[in-house]
Amino acid sequence: MSEQLQFIYHLKLVRLEILTEGPTPEEANLLEKHVAYIKEKTESGVVLLAGRTQNVDESCFGIVVFRANSKEEAELIMNEDPTVAGGVMKAELYPFSVAYSRLRD
Numbered sequence: 001m002s003e004q005l006q007f008i009y010h011l012k013l014v015r016l017e018i019l020t021e022g023p024t025p026e027e028a029n030l031l032e033k034h035v036a037y038i039k040e041k042t043e044s045g046v047v048l049l050a051g052r053t054q055n056v057d058e059s060c061f062g063i064v065v066f067r068a069n070s071k072e073e074a075e076l077i078m079n080e081d082p083t084v085a086g087g088v089m090k091a092e093l094y095p096f097s098v099a100y101s102r103l104r105d
Contacts, residue, residue, distance in 0.1 A: 004067040006048070007074040008096040009081075011062035011089045018088075019056040026086075033082035034089075038064065046077065048098065062089070065096060 013019065015027070023031055041047040045067070052062035064081075068074035074093055083089040 004069055005071075005074070006065065006096045006098060007068055007071075007078075007093055008063055008065045009074075009078040009091045009093045011052070011064070011081075011083070011091050013060065013089055014087060016058055016060075019060060023088075027088050030082045030086040030088045033086075037080070037082055041066065041077070048101075065098065071095070 018027055018031075022028075038047055038050045042050065047064055047066045049065040050063065053060050064078075066074070066077060068077055071093075078084060078091050078093050081089075081091065084091045
């Protein structure tokens with residue numbers, strides 16, 4: 001997989017109140033599916049790093065750094081994220097390259 005391209009997608013909650021008031025049952029379901037999706041993609045070697053900022057205001061965001069064979073494949077991976085597909089989060093895709101990391105494959 002080392003020959004694959006790297007990408008990052010930036011996630012922002014559509015409804016910020018999820019952070020302060022909690023998710024609706026539908027949002028909670030999609031968030032659980034998001035965690036499972038990211039975990040599966042990490043275990044299969046697609047996702048290199050994923051996480052979110054710990055603040056609970058409008059500047060909160062998440063990132064997913066991952067590998068794909070093409071921009072089209074990267075868009076598919078991002079758009080299949082359950083929170084993106086379900087409208088809980090908006091996502092933006094960028095080409096990316098990890099320059100330094102203490103993480104190992």
